[in-house]
Amino acid sequence: MKRLAIASVIALSLGLGTGTAQAQANPDRKITLSGGSIGGAWSAIGNAIGETIRREAPNAAFSYEPGREAANIQLVSQGKVELGIAHAQLIKRAQAGEDPFKAPITNLRAIALIDPQAAVQILVREDSGIDSFEKVLAAKMPVRIALNQRGTLMAVTGEEIFKAYGITAKDIEGWGGRIHHVDYNAGLEMMKNGQVDIIINMLAFPSGQISSATREMKVRMIGISPTVSAKLGDVLGTTPITVPGGTYAFQPQDIATITGSVVLFASSAMKNEDAAAITEGMLKHFGYLKQAHATLARLEPVNLTQTAPLVLHPGAEAAYKKAGVLK
Template sequence: MIKKSSVAAIIIFLSGLLAACGSGANGSNNSSESQDAAAEGNQQIQTTIIGGRTGGAWSVFTEGIAESIRKKNENALVTVEPGGIVENPSAVGTAKIPYGISYSMTAYAAYMGEEPYDKKFEDIRAVSVVIPANYYQFLALADTPYDSIDEIIENEAPVRLALDQKGSAGEIITRNILQSYGVTYEDIISWGGSIDHLGGSKTFELMADNRIDATGDAVSVPSGDILEASTAMDLKMLSLNQETIETVSEKLGMEAGIIKAGSYSFLDTDIDTVSTPAILMVHKDISEEEVYQVTKSIYESFDYLGTVHEEFKNLTAENFADAGKVPLHPGAEKFYKEMGLIE
């Protein structure tokens, strides 16, 4: 038989054990709360950036930005997800993903609810420029009987034109260029030409077979695809006239740009065109402190980014804040004002 004194001792022991466990649990919670508070105080960043297709240049751009943030912020956890130029603004605008990369022109179209978007994504905010300029480049086979888009229109040339999918940045720019002349795809077809929506590799394959005459897209300079294509066929690039540049720039939120002679082996004169930067976007509800730190991290990483991709070498203090017509996030704006980059 167990003595009453022994039972009492056991009860006291178990009570003490439970109290200790309770204290331990509370201690754990307090510790967790302290760690969370410390992390918040240190502006620890845990976020996601949506970028480009896996393996493409834009995936490299996105990973470079992500690594800049990781390098400058201890314990930062920055995940990169694949995306697309047109898809990314809506993903950020609906808070599906906190950060994303796109063209300034497509981010602005999403913000305004203009083509290719069917509603406004007014919660998009700009952080910074990532790649300062992506130039619209209208390429044609060297032996085509025209040397400007003006000549194509004036002579109603039966041009066989290949473009990316409808609603892509390059397709929208091309369509707006034609519209500035009062010309539609149907007009080109009526002249005996054709309009095909093809990917870049397929387009250049058909151009090499003399089944496509020309193509237009907004890409970096020099573009790897164009460099490769120029080894298989003779190409030329056509300028835009100033009236078209002004019209398209105003409509799409772009800028006038010049592709310098020598940018490609076949290019012996400067090309007048339109351009748009690639920018980092963020949802408006991301904290001012975090976006400030992200902006600062990228700004302090120009040298590193230049080792990631050649295009990053064009990123400077002078163009870093020039993110186009999408409103700046307050965190980015605060950093730029501190650095004297904006007033």
């Protein structure tokens, strides 16, 4: 099906350009956003962004597709969907052609930051005897680990954390352990059932998923050393952050960890006026976005522009400047 340029959809819905009659004659044109699994934060945020598009363009057929980060990057790059959600740090890896990508992908640009605190949160079962990665290595513990699905920065980060501590997947298997690549809700369920000792993910804090899951199981949160944090910054482009003590009932002390950033992005081939239209819609309905999800509630309009290491789409940049949130 043909996909209508977003600016054109808005014009048609308002009776501009060629008029609403033509908009009604082309009902099969749509805008697609590829995000995360249904029920997760990215799904809620993606649909909220879609609502801002619907409010500005009632004739636009917006659809949200559940996806995975690496696939989202490929789909947007190839022009198969208009918008995607991913960590800016994974897009940085895509630009360099690093794992999980086979070749550089350089045609992606940011529309907006949607989560500035995608912090690594490492939970271990209290009865596992694990209180640090150093202990896992020294005792060659047969740990069972839940990482996120392959093709996500969450999974890559989990693998890189173990690697930075000198622990390889081969080591874990050799000690009698196992790595599971599953979505976060499935991993938490495995942890409840005693099938997993460690679970690693990147998400805002406090996380409702963590708070809910830990009502029924005893866990502790472990941190990342400054040395390892610096290594991960070089490899992934992450930055240090602290999860304050008391963020969760089971976590009385500050926990040092790392964070990435999640962005809404498009292809550099998207027309400037289309990228501007999406951005202007988000800014116009920013109050709605803040109410739609707790992660978005932490943001102010200026935060939307903070998409490094991914650069803004020129159209989005122009819209932010027009609105006065970017000089």
